[in-house]
Amino acid sequence: xxxxxxxxxxxxxxxxxxxxxxxxxEPPTGVGDELALNGGAGSTAxxxxxxxxxxGFKTATTREFxxxxxxxxxxxxxxxxxxxxxxxxRTPLDATQFGDHCSQVASPFGLASDTEDCLFLNVFTPRxxxxxxxxxxxxxxxxxxxxxVGESDDYDPTxxxxxxDVIVVTINYRLGALGFLAHPALTAESxxxxxxxxxxxxxxxxxxxxxxxxxxxxxDPSRVTIFGESAGGLSVHAQLASPLATHLYSxxxxxxxxxxxxxxxxxxxxxxxxxxxxRAGCPDQSAACLRALPVATILANxxxxxxxxxxxxxxxxxxxxxxxxxxxGTFHRVxxxxxxxxxxxxxxxxxxxxxxxxxxxAAGYPAAIQGTxxxxxxxxxxxxxxxxxxxxxxxxxxxxxxxxxxxxxxNARHVEQLVSQFVPTFAYEFNDENAPELFLPPVSFSYxxxxxxxxxxxxxxxxxxxxxxxxxxxxxxxxxxxxYWTTFARTGQPSSxxxxxxxxxxxxSDDMLSLVPPEPGVETxxxxxxxxxxxDALRR
Numbered sequence: 321x322x323x324x325x326x327x328x329x330x331x332x333x334x335x336x337x338x339x340x341x342x343x344x345x346e347p348p349t350g351v352g353d354e355l356a357l358n359g360g361a362g363s364t365a366x367x368x369x370x371x372x373x374x375x376g377f378k379t380a381t382t383r384e385f386x387x388x389x390x391x392x393x394x395x396x397x398x399x400x401x402x403x404x405x406x407x408x409x410r411t412p413l414d415a416t417q418f419g420d421h422c423s424q425v426a427s428p429f430g431l432a433s434d435t436e437d438c439l440f441l442n443v444f445t446p447r448x449x450x451x452x453x454x455x456x457x458x459x460x461x462x463x464x465x466x467x468x469v470g471e472s473d474d475y476d477p478t479x480x481x482x483x484x485d486v487i488v489v490t491i492n493y494r495l496g497a498l499g500f501l502a503h504p505a506l507t508a509e510s511x512x513x514x515x516x517x518x519x520x521x522x523x524x525x526x527x528x529x530x531x532x533x534x535x536x537x538x539x540d541p542s543r544v545t546i547f548g549e550s551a552g553g554l555s556v557h558a559q560l561a562s563p564l565a566t567h568l569y570s571x572x573x574x575x576x577x578x579x580x581x582x583x584x585x586x587x588x589x590x591x592x593x594x595x596x597x598x599r600a601g602c603p604d605q606s607a608a609c610l611r612a613l614p615v616a617t618i619l620a621n622x623x624x625x626x627x628x629x630x631x632x633x634x635x636x637x638x639x640x641x642x643x644x645x646x647x648x649g650t651f652h653r654v655x656x657x658x659x660x661x662x663x664x665x666x667x668x669x670x671x672x673x674x675x676x677x678x679x680x681x682a683a684g685y686p687a688a689i690q691g692t693x694x695x696x697x698x699x700x701x702x703x704x705x706x707x708x709x710x711x712x713x714x715x716x717x718x719x720x721x722x723x724x725x726x727x728x729x730x731n732a733r734h735v736e737q738l739v740s741q742f743v744p745t746f747a748y749e750f751n752d753e754n755a756p757e758l759f760l761p762p763v764s765f766s767y768x769x770x771x772x773x774x775x776x777x778x779x780x781x782x783x784x785x786x787x788x789x790x791x792x793x794x795x796x797x798x799x800x801x802x803x804y805w806t807t808f809a810r811t812g813q814p815s816s817x818x819x820x821x822x823x824x825x826x827x828x829s830d831d832m833l834s835l836v837p838p839e840p841g842v843e844t845x846x847x848x849x850x851x852x853x854x855x856d857a858l859r860r
Contacts, residue, residue, distance in 0.1 A: 484806025502589030553577015665723030
């Protein structure tokens with residue numbers, strides 16, 4: 321029924337386009353041929369959407385449609401409201417350049433922006449319209465950046481498209497306070513008595529746009545995979561748990577996203593929002609004052625460290641924490657890939673310690689543990705005993721191991737244990753100890769397989785520091801990862817004849833795939849290597 325619905329909508333939409341393209345009701349020159357052939361000679365490409373025609377371009381292997389608005393600009397009275405439908409356009413929309421990205425300060429992980437008109441997505445398709453078995457599988461990328469920085473245009477998916485014959489959609493969504501502010505005044509005016517989570521609602525609006533429109537680009541709306549890294553992975557978790565995301569996707573991939581399994585309550589979010597309003601110059605705590613704030617004032621007062629923005633359990637977008645949803649099986653039961661990197665926290669030790677105040681010292685190790693975990697000083701000796709300095713080459717690497725295990729890797733394993741009770745689950749660890757570091761300058765230790773280092777094996781990325789290209793063995797790993805990710809998007813399971821088998825995860829076997837160059841293999845010692853028994857005991 322879904323196929324017939326989309327065909328009917330395509331026909332109706334084409335009639336609307338014909339009626340709106342010009343005085344003689346004729347499409348622009350070449351549009352009919354392009355829509356009929358979907359890929360002849362020339363550099364221009366057209367595609368239909370339910371808002372109107374878009375004009376992109378073709379490369380040797382892809383068609384690209386950039387900067388398509390998927391919702392109205394969330395400005396003025398639409399600031400801190402759920403996304404609204406975008407108006408139709410009567411002439412073909414220029415989709416040859418990326419749209420503005422969402423408001424943020426400059427960082428190694430995103431470019432400064434002061435605009436709120438940022439709800440754009442980009443569609444990258446193979447140059448040919450028919451996939452290996454008809455319509456192409458679709459992969460929708462949710463970028464990372466702690467929910468405060470990042471943009472869609474940093475991720476060039478050409479490798480995924482060429483290697484996997486898929487369509488890739490990358491999106492912007494509201495960030496920081498503009499995307500995640502909960503506040504009593506906003507809650508009071510909401511018909512759902514909820515606030516916060518605007519960035520998650522943006523993601524859902526983009527996924528709904530994909531469901532309505534991706535058939536026009538040669539994509540299969542019944543095979544949509546959401547995937548993301550870091551805050552993008554957390555976003556995938558949230559979409560798995562959100563009752564509003566039903567039928568918007570059919571598979572999910574989470575890369576390094578298990579760092580926040582419980583979310584604040586709406587009341588806690590409102591308390592933080594009230595403190596923000598006071599700092600930003602709205603002591604009356606009114607929605608009108610908040611909406612009148614300049615973007616620069618919001619950015620200056622929202623906080624720009626990890627944890628400054630968070631989803632909340634608002635009773636609408638999220639009715640429970642993602643951990644509760646996974647434990648009870650009350651999440652969208654789709655196949656899931658979940659994983660983490662072997663040395664996640666080395667990036668953060670470099671970012672918050674070495675590049676700010678210098679290497680972590682033995683004397684400063686206990687305080688660094690307290691700051692990393694946010695625990696009372698009385699509990700620090702427990703962690704010093706579990707991660708003694710004598711076991712590591714330096715205090716910085718000891719802290720990195722603790723942060724990796726306690727914040728990322730054992731949480732990812734915990735998720736795998738929960739969701740594998742209900743859905744096909746495939747677990748991995750990214751293990752390239754020589755992965756190029758694209759974001760931060762050298763420090764006193766090797767970055768190893770640090771946070772975000774696996775993304776370059778799937779996408780071509782914007783590097784912010786000089787970095788070598790992938791070597792031959794790393795390119796082989798990249799090909800394997802692309803095969804796994806895109807096969808999963810196509811079939812719901814990642815193994816293919818071209819690559820080593822990836823076993824399904826179960827708590828009984830605890831097997832996962834080690835993504836190591838040049839050839840991935842099954843890993844059986846993950847829990848011991850990352851001291852997960854220790855962290856699991858703390859969880860109970």
